[in-house]
Amino acid sequence: MSPRTHEVPDELLSSLLVNYTKPEDLIGENGLLKQLTKRLVERALDAEMTEHLGHDKHEPVANAAGNTRNGRSRKTLKGEFGELPIEIPRDRHGSFAPQLIPKHQTRWAGFDDKILSLYARGMTVREIQSHLDGLKGFPEAIEAVFPQTTVQLCIVHMVRHSLNYVSWKRRAEVAADLKRIYACATVEEAEQALTEFEAKWDAQYPPISQSWRRNWSRLIPFFDYPPEIRKVIYTTNAIESVNMSLRKLTKNRGAFPSDEALMKLFYLALRNITKKWTLPIRDWKAALNRFTIQFEGRLPQR
Structure with a gap:
């Protein structure tokens, strides 16, 4: 199916420009574009945090490490729009790395292009979250x-x-x-x-x-x-939990003396991580049997 095209809904433009009387209302120091940028950026960062943790703000914790939100920090962005104070969500483990506004970045170029891109697609404030799909480059x-x-x-x-x-x-x-x-x-x-x-x-x-x-x-x-394998591979929560634990281990270390030192640290960390794997994977034996058949020669033999 070919992708659908979207025009900016007239009702959306009308609601945004309801108080517009002069150019300053749109592009001035406290104009609509600046206010909209702040709201979009903060909503997008909240969406990134939800993706990072695996659960919404008021939902039960959905990650093995028990990580949760932990307030917000403040940052002032600088760009074509001048200075813009924003609030960035934090997590309790300190492992959240924003993609839209990376850590330590204060300049944000391309403001006009980003805003025009969103509204050329007819997006509302909530729909900005779809811009985050695929940012992590995992595949x-x-x-x-x-x-x-x-x-x-x-x-x-x-x-x-x-x-x-x-x-x-x-x-x-x-x-x-x-x-x-x-x-x-x-x-x-x-x-x-x-x-x-x-x-x-x-x-x-x-x-x-x-x-x-x-x-x-x-x-x-x-x-x-087959169904036995589907039950095991339809979620990547286990993989992401391991990756998060390893990121937490290295994020506060500026450098390592050698690759070997880093690998030793990872080995010790993985040994500690595996101690927490006490719950068996549901239907794992049936899945393992199918994996052995489906991927003959690619699974380690004992």
Whole structure:
């Protein structure tokens, strides 16, 4: 299906410009563009934090390390728009690394291009979150190092990201309809389920189906595998938990005397991490059996 094009809704422009009387109202020191930038940046950073932690602000902790939000820090951005004070979310473990506004960065170039890009797509403030899809480069990094690897995006994170757009009273219904997509037996059935989801929900929440369509090629690889394997690979939470623990270990160290010193530190860290792996993976034996058949010669033999 070809991507849809979007025009800026007239009602959105009308609501934004309701108090406009002169150019200063739009581009002045306290004009609409500057206020809009602050709101968009802070909302986008909140979305990054949600993706980093794996759960929304008021939801139960969804990561193995027990990491949670821990207030905000302040920063003043400088750019074509002058100076702009913003608040950046923090996490308790200090492992959050913002992508939109990296740590220690105070200059933010390309302001006009970013804003025009968002509104050329007809995006509302909430829809800015869809600009964050794929920022971490996780699939590309894996494919560069392990070219034989099939990359499967995390379905759990995809659902959570989708529910960011949904009101609380509609969440259960939308989540159930999303499950009908990834619970299908085949790709063809999943595509039909996504089409039905679009027909039902696009009038209220168009960014959801847009995000699923945009990432579709990386969401469907697990349909190539039998159910035993699907149960294990549809989420990357375990991988991301390990990566987060390793990042926490190195982020406060400026340099290491050698590669060997770093590898030794990683070895000790991984040994401590594995001590916490006390809960068995559900249906792991059945999955391991299928992995051995599906990837003959690629699994270590004992």
